[in-house]
Amino acid sequence: MANSVNISIEAPIENQIQEITYDGQEIYQAPLSMSENLARLAQKIDFSKTEDEFCNIKKEGESSSDTKSDEDNKDQSYQSSLWPWDSVRNKLRSALTEVSVLADVLNIAKEKRYMVLDPVQPEKVESRPMVQVYGRKKALSAAAAVLQAGMERLRASETMRMARNMPDFHIDLLRLRQNWRLKKVSNTIIGDLSYRTAGSKFSQTGVFEVTKAPEEQIAQAMSMNTGGPPPSALRVTVPPELQGVAFISVLCQKEQEEVVTATLSASALSCTAGEGELHWQQRLEAAQNVLFCKELFARLAAEAVQLDASIPHMVVGNQIMATVLPGIQLLIGLCHNNGQTNANANVEGVKTEGSSSSGKSDHDHVLEHSLHQLLRAVHHANTHHPFPHPATGPLGPSKRRCLAGPMAADRYELLDMSKEQSLLEQIIQQAQHFFMRRRSEYVLDTIAKEVKDPLIVSHWNALNSPTQSCVKINIMAHGYDAVCRTSLVVHVGEKTLKCICRDGKVRHLSYELQELRDLIYCQIYQHQMTAVQAVGRCMGWQLLASSAHLGSGPVEPLGNASSCLLASPNGDRMIAIRCEPSVGIQVFIAQSPRKDFFSSELVQDKKWENLGGAFKEIKLDKMEGKNFLNKMELLMACLSSPS
Amino acid sequence: MGVTVLQQYPVPENKTGTYVVELLTKRILALGATQQGQFLVDCESYLSHPLMGTTKTVHILHNSEQPASVFSILESGTKNIHVIADGLFDLLMMKLSQHYTSKKQTKIESKGPRFELGDFCVKLGSVTMNQNFKGILIEVEYRPCVMANAVWGLLREFLQGLLGPTVPVQPPQHLISRMNEIYTPIDTIYQYLEHFSAYRKTTGMRTT
Numbered sequence: 056m057a058n059s060v061n062i063s064i065e066a067p068i069e070n071q072i073q074e075i076t077y078d079g080q081e082i083y084q085a086p087l088s089m090s091e092n093l094a095r096l097a098q099k100i101d102f103s104k105t106e107d108e109f110c111n112i113k114k115e116g117e118s119s120s121d122t123k124s125d126e127d128n129k130d131q132s133y134q135s136s137l138w139p140w141d142s143v144r145n146k147l148r149s150a151l152t153e154v155s156v157l158a159d160v161l162n163i164a165k166e167k168r169y170m171v172l173d174p175v176q177p178e179k180v181e182s183r184p185m186v187q188v189y190g191r192k193k194a195l196s197a198a199a200a201v202l203q204a205g206m207e208r209l210r211a212s213e214t215m216r217m218a219r220n221m222p223d224f225h226i227d228l229l230r231l232r233q234n235w236r237l238k239k240v241s242n243t244i245i246g247d248l249s250y251r252t253a254g255s256k257f258s259q260t261g262v263f264e265v266t267k268a269p270e271e272q273i274a275q276a277m278s279m280n281t282g283g284p285p286p287s288a289l290r291v292t293v294p295p296e297l298q299g300v301a302f303i304s305v306l307c308q309k310e311q312e313e314v315v316t317a318t319l320s321a322s323a324l325s326c327t328a329g330e331g332e333l334h335w336q337q338r339l340e341a342a343q344n345v346l347f348c349k350e351l352f353a354r355l356a357a358e359a360v361q362l363d364a365s366i367p368h369m370v371v372g373n374q375i376m377a378t379v380l381p382g383i384q385l386l387i388g389l390c391h392n393n394g395q396t397n398a399n400a401n402v403e404g405v406k407t408e409g410s411s412s413s414g415k416s417d418h419d420h421v422l423e424h425s426l427h428q429l430l431r432a433v434h435h436a437n438t439h440h441p442f443p444h445p446a447t448g449p450l451g452p453s454k455r456r457c458l459a460g461p462m463a464a465d466r467y468e469l470l471d472m473s474k475e476q477s478l479l480e481q482i483i484q485q486a487q488h489f490f491m492r493r494r495s496e497y498v499l500d501t502i503a504k505e506v507k508d509p510l511i512v513s514h515w516n517a518l519n520s521p522t523q524s525c526v527k528i529n530i531m532a533h534g535y536d537a538v539c540r541t542s543l544v545v546h547v548g549e550k551t552l553k554c555i556c557r558d559g560k561v562r563h564l565s566y567e568l569q570e571l572r573d574l575i576y577c578q579i580y581q582h583q584m585t586a587v588q589a590v591g592r593c594m595g596w597q598l599l600a601s602s603a604h605l606g607s608g609p610v611e612p613l614g615n616a617s618s619c620l621l622a623s624p625n626g627d628r629m630i631a632i633r634c635e636p637s638v639g640i641q642v643f644i645a646q647s648p649r650k651d652f653f654s655s656e657l658v659q660d661k662k663w664e665n666l667g668g669a670f671k672e673i674k675l676d677k678m679e680g681k682n683f684l685n686k687m688e689l690l691m692a693c694l695s696s697p698s
Numbered sequence: 699m700g701v702t703v704l705q706q707y708p709v710p711e712n713k714t715g716t717y718v719v720e721l722l723t724k725r726i727l728a729l730g731a732t733q734q735g736q737f738l739v740d741c742e743s744y745l746s747h748p749l750m751g752t753t754k755t756v757h758i759l760h761n762s763e764q765p766a767s768v769f770s771i772l773e774s775g776t777k778n779i780h781v782i783a784d785g786l787f788d789l790l791m792m793k794l795s796q797h798y799t800s801k802k803q804t805k806i807e808s809k810g811p812r813f814e815l816g817d818f819c820v821k822l823g824s825v826t827m828n829q830n831f832k833g834i835l836i837e838v839e840y841r842p843c844v845m846a847n848a849v850w851g852l853l854r855e856f857l858q859g860l861l862g863p864t865v866p867v868q869p870p871q872h873l874i875s876r877m878n879e880i881y882t883p884i885d886t887i888y889q890y891l892e893h894f895s896a897y898r899k900t901t902g903m904r905t906t
Contacts, residue, residue, distance in 0.1 A: 448786065460766045460784020463883040465699060469766055 094139035224288040248343045254437030257350035264292040291335045297342040299393035305422040306386045352389040358479040379486045487549045488522045530582045532684045539586035577614040594691045595624045628694045643670035700841035701881045704889040707834040715824045715831045731815035738762045740807035744798035769887045832897045847877040
């Protein structure tokens with residue numbers, strides 16, 4: 056702190072200027088001492104004021120007002136200049152006098168000998184009870200008249216209803232209120248049947264109006280049906296665009312067929328009986344269903360236009376066309392019959408009369424159901440946000456997206472999260488899976504039919520998802536299933552198959568089912584080879600050689616030829632088996648040494664016969680035995696005998 | 699997310715930062731890399747109010763590789779505490795401006811092109827503080843691996859090949875103690891903070 060600067064602090068000039076001399080010098084009044092200041096302040100107290108006002112003593116300005124007040128009470132200050140506390144003393148004294156007088160009065164009053172205090176009666180307000188009574192009576196009677204008139208009307212209508220056995224409007228309204236959203240707008244009752252409250256964001260409203268049915272109609276309806284449930288006194292009016300019956304038709308078809316022949320069950324559309332006879336509950340439900348179908352279709356159509364698939368989806372009128380697999384199309388149509396005219400602007404190709412006899416429609420109820428389910432899931436997701444969501448955080452993003460920040464997800468993961476499958480994509484995937492499953496079922500069944508010798512048993516898992524299922528295939532021979540069985544699992548996906556074989560190898564196959572067919576044929580022949588070896592082991596035969604992929608012979612169209620060589624327990628006989636998927640199984644036997652030996656010029660000693668002789672083919676189809684393994688067992692048993 | 703190593707590249711005398719970035723870009727393109735957009739890592743530091751006791755520093759960092767996250771590191775004497783939050787954390791810091799005041803003049807960022815070369819991801823960042831060029835930071839990420847120990851040799855070789863023999867390549871200070879642990883995005887952020895702090899301390903261009 057070498058070069059610190061001294062700062063002097065002084066109070067601002069508060070003293071009054073007494074005099075300014077001609078040379079400009081100001082002469083200040085000496086500041087008031089403590090006691091003088093107190094006296095000055097005490098003088099300012101106005102004792103005559105009440106306590107409230109007492110608190111806020113007026114603060115007088117120091118400059119101008121002071122000089123003014125100085126002039127005002129010049130004489131006072133002149134007097135008080137003798138003793139500054141004079142006015143204060145005078146005021147305190149008068150106050151003391153007043154207080155002592157009050158104390159005296161109280162004392163006298165307390166004694167009750169000389170003075171009695173009487174309560175003073177306040178002046179009474181003049182009241183006229185009769186006027187009030189009349190006024191109230193009039194008001195009450197007016198209210199009673201209103202109530203009575205209403206009751207009379209109710210009673211009259213009730214008696215009339217009872218007399219004619221009419222249904223009660225109010226009971227019906229109560230029932231309606233229990234199941235539907237209603238509100239009263241001026242004189243009408245308006246209801247809402249849209250799925251807004253359930254999470255729908257569809258723009259079309261579902262407003263309906265509730266009115267009382269005219270009595271003549273009820274009476275007429277009652278006279279019409281005597282046995283059925285009583286007609287309702289309610290009538291609901293649904294907007295014309297929601298009237299009638301609607302459903303989403305889903306069909307899958309081959310491309311070769313003409314698109315126009317897509318037939319819809321006309322019976323479903325024409326099932327609407329007379330509109331008037333329907334109960335309001337059914338009418339509202341039907342209208343709600345129409346609204347739902349419209350929302351579903353509008354959404355699908357918007358998605359179909361937005362999605363850019365390799366083969367673009369087509370939206371024509373009330374129909375969406377999407378290619379599921381090459382050659383197979385998915386048609387989604389909105390069928391709406393609004394009950395007024397059957398032939399107005401419905402789905403193109405709906406032939407209500409002509410084609411109803413041409414056969415059943417291929418309408419896929421499962422896919423239709425999944426479509427409904429998917430939209431309901433969307434509604435549910437709109438209203439049910441994953442917990443916990445912070446009060447300040449945004450609503451809507453998925454749980455994964457909420458955690459993406461704190462978990463420091465990188466841009467690829469975030470991109471991944473932003474991808475959302477649309478309803479159309481999901482339904483196409485389900486349709487694809489449906490076809491894959493049906494095709495693989497067909498392939499497996501035909502193979503099982505074609506190939507009798509090893510039995511092919513396929514078990515489909517009962518539990519599967521809409522886009523994935525699983526089948527386990529067992530290949531075994533009848534009677535030899537304990538000896539050898541080959542099992543493989545096929546996962547059927549949307550466009551691919553995944554086969555997991557016994558050796559643990561995983562093969563991915565495309566939607567072309569020839570691949571699955573070839574794979575299973577290869578598996579069958581592999582099974583035969585391993586099974587023969589297993590049977591040989593049981594019979595005590597010795598495996599000399601085996602090869603799953605034989606290099607010799609003609610080239611196979613699928614897989615390779617395989618072979619194995621077995622020797623009998625005492626080693627004098629051999630069986631060779633060659634298996635080619637295109638030809639089948641060939642079995643050869645050889646014997647060495649031959650029982651009869653004739654020496655020739657080339658082979659002079661019997662020992663050469665031990666080298667093994669020529670193989671001779673066996674005609675398998677002439678052999679006895681239920682199947683290939685049974686034949687082989689018999690053959691081995693026969694060749695094992697020492698004779 | 700793999701292991702990332704951040705390396706300071708000394709800018710030679712009489713050369714500008716853009717020259718160095720262009721030089722390195724040429725080298726890496728010659729290796730067969732493809733440019734995949736830009737990247738940006740920025741850091742802003744906040745000081746706690748003196749009335750709250752000892753002054754603490756909070757660093758808020760953003761990395762364009764994790765666009766949804768905000769990284770914050772609280773320096774409290776011996777230990778650093780980090781919090782990874784989502785984007786709303788920035789708004790929270792604005793609300794806390796009474797208690798944590800931002801040191802605007804120390805806002806520092808590293809930005810530049812981003813390259814991908816097989817499993818490697820290389821980012822050439824020019825560091826600027828208040829629009830003043832401070833130096834070059836090179837980030838190399840090897841994506842298939844998450845253990846620094848297992849991949850350090852590979853990364854060093856790659857860096858040596860890219861930067862030339864004149865630049866010494868050492869494992870980052872932050873990684874030395876964590877060589878055998880799983881690498882997480884916050885480790886990258888710590889490395890950036892280390893370098894940014896060094897840049898803030900030096901005036902002018904950083905050479906070592």
